[in-house]
Amino acid sequence: MELKELYKEIILDHGKNPRNFGKCTNYNVDAKGHNPLCGDKVHIYAKVDKEKKVIDLSFEGEGCAISLASASILTDVVKGKEYSLAERIISDFLMMIKKNDKMKTNSLDEDQVTTMMSLSGVKEFPMRVKCATMAWHTLSEALKGKNNE
Amino acid sequence: MKINEIRNNFPIFKTKINGKKLVYLDSANSSQKPKTVIDRMTYFYENEYSNIGRSVHSLAVTATNKFEETRDMVQKFINAKHREEIIFTKGATESINLVANSFGEKFIDEGDEIILTELEHHSNYVPWHYLRKKRKANIKFVKLDENLQINVDEVKKLISNKTKIIALTHLSNVTGGITPLKEIIDLAKTKNIPVLVDGTQGAPHLKLDMLDLDCDFYAISCHKLYGPNGLGILYGKKKWLDQLEPYQGGGGMIDEVKKTNITYAETPTKFEAGTMQTAEVVAFGESIKLLEKIGLKEIKDHEDKILNYGLEMLKKDNSINLIGTPKNKASVISFTLKGIHPHDIATILDDDGVAIRAGHHCCQILHDKIGVPATARASIGIYNDNEDIDILINAIGKCKKLFS
Numbered sequence: 001m002e003l004k005e006l007y008k009e010i011i012l013d014h015g016k017n018p019r020n021f022g023k024c025t026n027y028n029v030d031a032k033g034h035n036p037l038c039g040d041k042v043h044i045y046a047k048v049d050k051e052k053k054v055i056d057l058s059f060e061g062e063g064c065a066i067s068l069a070s071a072s073i074l075t076d077v078v079k080g081k082e083y084s085l086a087e088r089i090i091s092d093f094l095m096m097i098k099k100n101d102k103m104k105t106n107s108l109d110e111d112q113v114t115t116m117m118s119l120s121g122v123k124e125f126p127m128r129v130k131c132a133t134m135a136w137h138t139l140s141e142a143l144k145g146k147n148n149e
Numbered sequence: 150m151k152i153n154e155i156r157n158n159f160p161i162f163k164t165k166i167n168g169k170k171l172v173y174l175d176s177a178n179s180s181q182k183p184k185t186v187i188d189r190m191t192y193f194y195e196n197e198y199s200n201i202g203r204s205v206h207s208l209a210v211t212a213t214n215k216f217e218e219t220r221d222m223v224q225k226f227i228n229a230k231h232r233e234e235i236i237f238t239k240g241a242t243e244s245i246n247l248v249a250n251s252f253g254e255k256f257i258d259e260g261d262e263i264i265l266t267e268l269e270h271h272s273n274y275v276p277w278h279y280l281r282k283k284r285k286a287n288i289k290f291v292k293l294d295e296n297l298q299i300n301v302d303e304v305k306k307l308i309s310n311k312t313k314i315i316a317l318t319h320l321s322n323v324t325g326g327i328t329p330l331k332e333i334i335d336l337a338k339t340k341n342i343p344v345l346v347d348g349t350q351g352a353p354h355l356k357l358d359m360l361d362l363d364c365d366f367y368a369i370s371c372h373k374l375y376g377p378n379g380l381g382i383l384y385g386k387k388k389w390l391d392q393l394e395p396y397q398g399g400g401g402m403i404d405e406v407k408k409t410n411i412t413y414a415e416t417p418t419k420f421e422a423g424t425m426q427t428a429e430v431v432a433f434g435e436s437i438k439l440l441e442k443i444g445l446k447e448i449k450d451h452e453d454k455i456l457n458y459g460l461e462m463l464k465k466d467n468s469i470n471l472i473g474t475p476k477n478k479a480s481v482i483s484f485t486l487k488g489i490h491p492h493d494i495a496t497i498l499d500d501d502g503v504a505i506r507a508g509h510h511c512c513q514i515l516h517d518k519i520g521v522p523a524t525a526r527a528s529i530g531i532y533n534d535n536e537d538i539d540i541l542i543n544a545i546g547k548c549k550k551l552f553s
Contacts, residue, residue, distance in 0.1 A: 003500045007493075007551055016488075016552075038492055038508045039522040062522050064492035065552075125496060 005121035006128070007065065010114075015065030020075035024058035029146050033138030035130050040067045042135045044075075048146060052083040057139075064131055070119055071135035077112050083143055090140045096120060097133055152443055152451045156532040158183045169502030172537045176530030177322050177350060177481050178506050180375045183439050189432040190377060201427055202401055202418075216427055219434040220417075226437050227357040227367070229384055234359075236383040236390070236417040237430055241349040242272040244368035244383035245316070247420065248345055249276035251393040252366075257313050259285040264307050264315040266291040266299050267518055268326070271511040273316055273347040273368075290514065291317070297324045297473035297515070301332040308340055315344045319351025319367075323512050323524065324473025325456070325481030327355070334364055343389065349373060353530070354452060354479045356445040359384055375531070376436040377429035383420070390416040399423040443531065452480055452529050459527065459538045468549065472524050483510070483524040486545065489552050491525040497551060501544040503537075 027045035034041045040063030047056040057079040059071045074093075078086045085107065093116055095101045100123065103113045122132040156162050161181045162171055173181060193215070199208035201216045224232045238244045257263070263277050267290050274288075281288050289307045294300045299317060308315075315337055320327050330346060337344045343365035348357070352369045359367060366389070371380040385393075395402055395413055399422035404412040413419040440448065459482055463469050472483035486494055491507035498505055506526045509516045516522060527541060 003497060003551070006496065012552065039513075039516070040492075041522070064490035066493070128492070128496060131492065 002121075002124075006125055008118045008121065010118045011069040012065060014069035014072040018059075018068050018072035020058040020072065020079070022058055022060060024056040027056070027058070029142050031138050031142035031145075033134045035063075035067075035134055038063075038131075040064065040131060040134060042067065042071050042138055044071075044135065044139050044142060046139070046142065048083075048143075052147065054078055054081055054083070054086055054143075059135060061135075064128075066119070066122060066128055066131040067134060070132045073115050073119065074135045074139060077108065077116060078139065083147055086143060087140065090136050093119075093136055094133060097122060097129060152447055152531065153534065155443065156534075158185065158439070159532055160184050160187065162532070166502035166504070167500055170540075172501075172503040172540045174527040174529065174533065174537060174541060175504045175506050176353070176373065176533075177510075177526065177528030179372050179378070180353065180530050181532065182377070183375055183435070185435040185439060186376060186432045189435045190428045193428045193431050197431075198428065200424055212427055212431075215431045215434075216425070219430045219437075222434050222437045223382060226441070227352075227359050227369075227384060228361070229359045231387050233416045234384055234387050234390065236385065236420045237425055238381040238383050238420075239379055239426070240372070240381035241347060241368040241370040242276075242381070244366075244381050245273055245345065245347060246276045247383055247396040248316075248366050248368075248385070249280050251396050251420075252314065252343075252389070253277075253280040253284060253286075255393060257284050257286050260311060261286045261313045262307075262309060262311040263288050264291060264304065264312055264317075265289070266304075266317045267293050267514050268297070268299060268318055268321045268324070268328075269316075269512070269514065270318065270322055270347065270349065271513070272349070273318060273345075274514065277316065286313075287311075293515075293518070296326070296475045297321070297519070298326045298475040298477075299328045299333075301329055301336060304333050305336060308336070308342065312340070312342050315342055316347065317344070318347045318349075320348075320354060320479055320481075321473070321475075322350045322481060322528075323483050323510050323515055323526065324475055325478040325483075325528075326473060326475030327351075327477045327479055329477075330362060330364065334362065338363070350481070354449060356449070365389055371429070371433050371436065374433075374436055375439060376433040377426070380426050380429040380433060387416060390420070395419045395422065397422040401425075448531055449479070451531065452533075455529050455533050455535060455538060456480060456482070458535050459529070459541070462538055462542050466545070469545070472519065472521075480529045481526060482528070483526040485521055485524055486548060489548055491523045493552070494525045494545070494548050497548045498541070498544045501540060501547065503541055503544045505541075 029046040042061035057075045199212040201213040345366040367384040369382040402422040468487040495507035
């Protein structure tokens with residue numbers, strides 16, 4: 001368990017300067033996630049259109065560097081994607097965190113895959129896995145809800 | 150036994166954490182176990198084990214006697230008037246739930262008031278919340294002063310003729326502040342209001358004397374008192390316990406069971422339903438022996454020295470914000486570090502073998518009050534020393550470097 005495997009430069013950067021932080025304009029989907037054990041909170045906002053595409057995506061929250069970085073990366077990667085692709089990316093990411101799987105590229109560019117893979121170090125820190133997955137679960141639930149409307 | 154040799158009695162300190170010496174600063178969460186306690190459990194299971202209070206065979210007699218010997222030791226340890234005032238539970242949480250249920254059922258009705266404080270652990274709020282809902286009772290929270298300390302005048306303000314019980318902590322698990330219990334209990338006595346003390350953090354650090362303190366109930370968690378997990382104690386004045394109905398029903402707690410009616414055993418048996426934690430209770434006797442052998446005053450002096458050294462070292466760093474500055478405190482230091490979340494601090498400290506806790510420490514009311522969702526907490530036990538503080542300070546430096 002090497003600390004630098006967890007706190008990679010890219011994560012520290014996203015943690016300190018989270019992308020897409022705040023409420024995106026005219027959001028029509030939002031969902032909250034929270035970890036009662038440590039008090040981490042995330043609130044996801046998305047603007048989706050009739051063609052089931054996530055046009056805009058942002059978040060607010062408080063938590064550790066891992067949870068902020070994870071939410072930041074999520075919004076960066078999923079923004080602009082259709083529901084079905086977004087869901088594949090999320091489940092791919094969760095499999096990667098839980099099972100050592102490599103990310104399937106799924107029409108993501110190499111940079112995005114590298115960024116998502118940067119969170120893989122969390123596997124070695126079982127108590128921190130939820131920090132890295134909370135935002136992804138939260139968005140997944142929100143999109144499922146919207147899809148069933 | 151000399152206090153600086155005490156660490157040798159705790160086998161856990163042979164364990165390396167990430168290749169480093171274990172610096173255990175999480176005793177407020179749970180304390181480590183001395184070898185005598187571990188050995189006593191093993192010996193009991195290998196040589197003396199049986200269920201207690203039921204069978205008449207030799208093993209049952211021995212086990213029952215050993216179990217009851219610990220009750221006598223606890224009575225002496227906390228200076229209670231009667232041995233029957235000691236009830237074994239699964240922890241301080243269950244001890245408080247027992248009182249909230251049994252006392253609440255009998256004495257708390259619609260519109261009655263329960264006084265708690267903003268400092269309470271969830272285990273001394275949630276059980277009263279259930280009662281509030283069940284009985285349509287009200288809960289009032291004593292406001293803390295600027296040092297996050299409970300002040301007797303603030304308690305006084307909340308007392309009314311509807312107040313049925315005051316329940317408050319002896320020692321805060323976040324600030325380490327020691328509650329001025331004597332003054333509060335004296336005040337409550339003048340109004341005939343019973344007082345429950347959550348002694349989860351108090352018992353491991355402060356000398357207990359129930360006759361002198363004169364509280365009505367006192368809850369203890371044995372696993373924080375260098376004893377086995379899954380064991381707690383409720384001290385209750387006999388005059389209350391005799392009046393209360395049992396909290397749980399089951400084997401062992403009855404007098405006579407008929408199809409139409411049931412009568413219960415006497416105190417404390419009526420509160421100890423089902424098979425008890427026999428080995429744990431027997432082994433807890435060894436925790437008491439160890440604490441008495443070192444001496445409670447020596448323990449307090451030793452821990453205070455480390456606490457003061459820790460506070461002094463942490464105050465040197467401007468980026469560290471100490472949570473709560475009660476004048477009278479023990480063992481616990483909570484802090485935040487500018488720009489670094491407590492969970493990240495805890496993970497980075499762990500890399501250096503330093504075990505602390507991060508989070509809201511089951512005190513969301515307090516964390517809402519101070520406006521931070523989480524804090525880092527270092528807590529001191531009998532086995533710590535100044536070198537542990539030095540390693541902690543060094544590791545905090547490493548956090549700052551990583552996040553710089």
